Amino acid sequence: MTIxxxxxxxxxxxxxxxxxxxxxEFLRRDPGCSIVLVGNEELLTSAVAKxxxxxxxxxxxxxxxxxxxxxxxxxxxxxxxxxxxxxxAINLVxxxxxxxxxxxxxTGALMAISRFVLKTLPGIERPAIATILPTIKGHxxxxxxxxxxxxxxxxxxxxxxxxxxxxxxxxxxxxxSVGLLNIGEEDIKGNEIVxxxxxxxxxxxLNFYGSVEGxxxxxxxxxVVVCDxxxxxxxxxxxxxxxxxxxxxxxxxxxxxxxxxLMALLSRPVLNAFKSRFDHRSYNGAxxxxxxxxxxxxxxxxxxxxxxxxxxxxxxxxxxxxxxxIASRMVKFV
Amino acid sequence: MTIxxxxxxxxxxxxxxxxxxxxxEFLRRDPGCSIVLVGNEELLTSAVAKxxxxxxxxxxxxxxxxxxxxxxxxxxxxxxxxxxxxxxAINLVxxxxxxxxxxxxxTGALMAISRFVLKTLPGIERPAIATILPTIKGHxxxxxxxxxxxxxxxxxxxxxxxxxxxxxxxxxxxxxSVGLLNIGEEDIKGNEIVxxxxxxxxxxxLNFYGSVEGxxxxxxxxxVVVCDxxxxxxxxxxxxxxxxxxxxxxxxxxxxxxxxxLMALLSRPVLNAFKSRFDHRSYNGAxxxxxxxxxxxxxxxxxxxxxxxxxxxxxxxxxxxxxxxIASRMVKFV
Numbered sequence: 001m002t003i004x005x006x007x008x009x010x011x012x013x014x015x016x017x018x019x020x021x022x023x024x025e026f027l028r029r030d031p032g033c034s035i036v037l038v039g040n041e042e043l044l045t046s047a048v049a050k051x052x053x054x055x056x057x058x059x060x061x062x063x064x065x066x067x068x069x070x071x072x073x074x075x076x077x078x079x080x081x082x083x084x085x086x087x088x089a090i091n092l093v094x095x096x097x098x099x100x101x102x103x104x105x106x107t108g109a110l111m112a113i114s115r116f117v118l119k120t121l122p123g124i125e126r127p128a129i130a131t132i133l134p135t136i137k138g139h140x141x142x143x144x145x146x147x148x149x150x151x152x153x154x155x156x157x158x159x160x161x162x163x164x165x166x167x168x169x170x171x172x173x174x175x176x177s178v179g180l181l182n183i184g185e186e187d188i189k190g191n192e193i194v195x196x197x198x199x200x201x202x203x204x205x206l207n208f209y210g211s212v213e214g215x216x217x218x219x220x221x222x223x224v225v226v227c228d229x230x231x232x233x234x235x236x237x238x239x240x241x242x243x244x245x246x247x248x249x250x251x252x253x254x255x256x257x258x259x260x261x262l263m264a265l266l267s268r269p270v271l272n273a274f275k276s277r278f279d280h281r282s283y284n285g286a287x288x289x290x291x292x293x294x295x296x297x298x299x300x301x302x303x304x305x306x307x308x309x310x311x312x313x314x315x316x317x318x319x320x321x322x323x324x325x326i327a328s329r330m331v332k333f334v
Numbered sequence: 335m336t337i338x339x340x341x342x343x344x345x346x347x348x349x350x351x352x353x354x355x356x357x358x359e360f361l362r363r364d365p366g367c368s369i370v371l372v373g374n375e376e377l378l379t380s381a382v383a384k385x386x387x388x389x390x391x392x393x394x395x396x397x398x399x400x401x402x403x404x405x406x407x408x409x410x411x412x413x414x415x416x417x418x419x420x421x422x423a424i425n426l427v428x429x430x431x432x433x434x435x436x437x438x439x440x441t442g443a444l445m446a447i448s449r450f451v452l453k454t455l456p457g458i459e460r461p462a463i464a465t466i467l468p469t470i471k472g473h474x475x476x477x478x479x480x481x482x483x484x485x486x487x488x489x490x491x492x493x494x495x496x497x498x499x500x501x502x503x504x505x506x507x508x509x510x511s512v513g514l515l516n517i518g519e520e521d522i523k524g525n526e527i528v529x530x531x532x533x534x535x536x537x538x539x540l541n542f543y544g545s546v547e548g549x550x551x552x553x554x555x556x557x558v559v560v561c562d563x564x565x566x567x568x569x570x571x572x573x574x575x576x577x578x579x580x581x582x583x584x585x586x587x588x589x590x591x592x593x594x595x596l597m598a599l600l601s602r603p604v605l606n607a608f609k610s611r612f613d614h615r616s617y618n619g620a621x622x623x624x625x626x627x628x629x630x631x632x633x634x635x636x637x638x639x640x641x642x643x644x645x646x647x648x649x650x651x652x653x654x655x656x657x658x659x660i661a662s663r664m665v666k667f668v
Contacts (some may be wrong), residue, residue: 136579146517149525183480183567191483191564199519214571218579227568230525233517234565235572242573245470245552246580246612253608254601263601270594272585278580 002034003280003318004098005311006089009039010067010261011047012104012300012307020047022307025314027055029308031160033315036118039067061207064088069214070300077109078116086110087268091116093293099318100294102285102310104302108296111288121323123330126151127290128159128229130166132283135220141167142217142225144235145286156180156197156226156243157204161329162289163224164206169315169320171223179212179222180235181231193228203228243280268329285310290326294318336368336392337652338432339645340423343373344401346438346634346641353438354381356641360649361389363642367649368392370432371641373401398422402443404634411443412450418443424451426474427627434628436619436644438636444629445481452627455657457664460485461624462493463563463631464500465570466617469554475501476551476559481618482568490514490531490560490632491538496623496661497558498540503646503654505557513546513556515565527562535560577614619644621651623660628652 009019016039023035034057037044041063053059064085068077081087086105094097094117103110111127130143143163148155160178167176180198192213201208209222214235217225227235254264264271264286276282284306288295294317298310343353350373357369366376368391371378375397387393398419400568402411415421420439426432428451437444454461462475477497482489494512501510514532528545535542543556548569551559561569588598598605610616618640622629628651 032607134579136582169545179567183564183571194564214568214573215575215578217572218575230517230528231565231568234515234548234561235568237517238551238569239548239572239576241549241552243580244549244574245468246577248470249611250608253604253611256607260604263604266587267597267601270587270590270597273590274576274584277583277587 002032003100003315004034004036005314005318006038006062006092006098006101007311008086008089008101008103008105009037009044010064010085011106011323012298012302013070014301014303015039016043016047018302018304018307020044021304022311023059024051024163025304026311027058030312030315033232035311036060036062036089036092038062038064038089038092040064062088062092068105070106072109074106074108074112075209078112086300087117090114090293090295093116095296100296100314102296102298102314104298104300104307104310107146107297110297114288114291114293114295118277118291118295120290120325121292121330123333124158124290124326125266126155126158127288128162129286130163130289131245131286133236133239134218134278134283135218139219139283140217140220140223142227142232142236143289144227144229144232145236146229151193151228152265153193153196153200154194156228157200158290159206159226160201160204160206160224162326163226165326165329166287166322167223167287167324168281170316173223175206175207176223177208178226179216181217181225181227182211182213184213197226217232217270231323240280243278277297279307282309285313287313292323294322336366337434337649338368338370339648339652340370340372340432340435341645342420342423342425342435342437343371343378344398344419345440346632346636347404348635349373350377350381350491352636352638352641354378354385355391355554355638356645357640358385359638360645361392365584367646368394370394370396370423370426372396372398372423372426374398388666396422396426401581402439404440406440406443408442408446411440419580421447421451424448424627424629427629428452434630434648436630436632436648438632438641438644441480441523441631444631448622448625448627448629452625452629455626455661455664456622457667458490458492458496458624458660460489461622462496463620464497464623465620467570467573468612468617469552471554473617474554474557474559476526476561476566476570477623478561478566479570481622482562482563483564485527487527487530487534490527490562492624493560494535494538494540494542494558496660497560498661499660499663500621500656501557502621503656503659506652507557508519509541510557511541511543512560513543513550515559515561516545516547518547518650520662531560574614578613600639615640619647621647626657628656
């Protein structure tokens, strides 16, 4: 079966200059996939022609007259921009023309439109955003990352089920371990909601490890880490900020004078190996889980390499029927 | 005026082998200070004798027959270990013999005992734990880091006032900027408590910057970042975990083979400069704020250098009468 992915070609900080080359690279790498580029037809036709299209029927263009900007209020994006490239891409998933949609646009708008158009799976009260983070052992999946701020214990349980299924599906693991993000001080351990979520997770059929702390994320203590969207978003952004600071600091030290610049030159192979090992670009592509359809959010500032990674994630979820698998896990809760 | 610091010499992962050398180093560096080492008198007398005590009246030993362990429940530490080195050190602050207490022991127990013995300042409902984190520009102060899990908007306002006064006092800044940790997605911006805390902070006389996101901590966007103890603890531990992972990863790449080991040798001056710039050891010493007395929590695994930094922080807060300054800021709320 050919997997078709609808791409919001206008979204993100860069739009076509990233999404078109990424599409070409992706189609070259994965002959079992086709792409529908959604956006301004004129611009797209010209960009695709310039790139030397040789993909025939595997690459289509679908016009959309509007664009959701990073500044658009979610309500504006949802109610007034009904012909946005984001909305049309998600419509293609809804109507069955595409198996998945990928966008680098406004996260809030993407979640709201996806939820409105696709609806949530039976038993899922709130969709969640899951991403992969590098660990000292490999990587882990963390959710939620900002779709849900005030979570009930039941929501956190649902995140655990969705995260577990995501890892089972993408990594072909039988029983991924699930940790609940908490704090360690014994008498002040967690708040009431986290405590009750722990009870629900313990009683579930998940491979529940128990509470994990912030440092366990990067230690790779569990395959999945569950938290509410406020905590998840803060941790993700703080980690990005810390990594940027350390990289900038290392660069500064290596640029201090001629001698240190020479050292940088000599150490380049090591520094490059280090860089590619923890390269956040290859982790690009957060999954919007719990919807009746596959939607992947790319980082807004993604480059073509990074956007292509998000397309690959969409193809992988589509090939493995992730939404149906989550739905089947939820049957007993419905 | 000589500043006297009571040291819980038995606390932390290492006890005397760290606290005694750190005390000696501190007394050498700061002639205006004296120390009371609290713990097992016999062990302390022998350790101090071995180190070649030359500080006369500036170094005293005070016996305490018990030790709070990392595994002790807070209730046990508080109710049954009334002659612990931690408790006796804090008692010395209460009775005016010492100006500050420093411990590397169990955080939960330290907070509970400090609160029970010293009591909170008028107008402060909950003490908070504040620490300093490196930023690309210098450093910032973050609180709370785990003392308070379920916070009201009023608690967050009090954290803002205490954090602002901490920075004013330690850094001699007139109006430190204060940010409220939040998430950026516009429609799902923060939860109700954070929203209301923002209103209170805006209406206060603080130099309130507004909401900041996780990455702003390490960008150094504001001098103070306020959050509840759950989020603060998770962010702090995740940051420690990420930094450890990156350092371990860099070390692994430099150790891969003979050639890379040679590169490491050549680049050592740069790597050392990088390391010392972001050395978490020099940031050791979290302040327990809002109490009628000064208590500093050292990292449990601190080495002597690092523990000495915590002693210096205690001396600095004592010299600047931090608790009285916080109390005077709270007068209008009482």
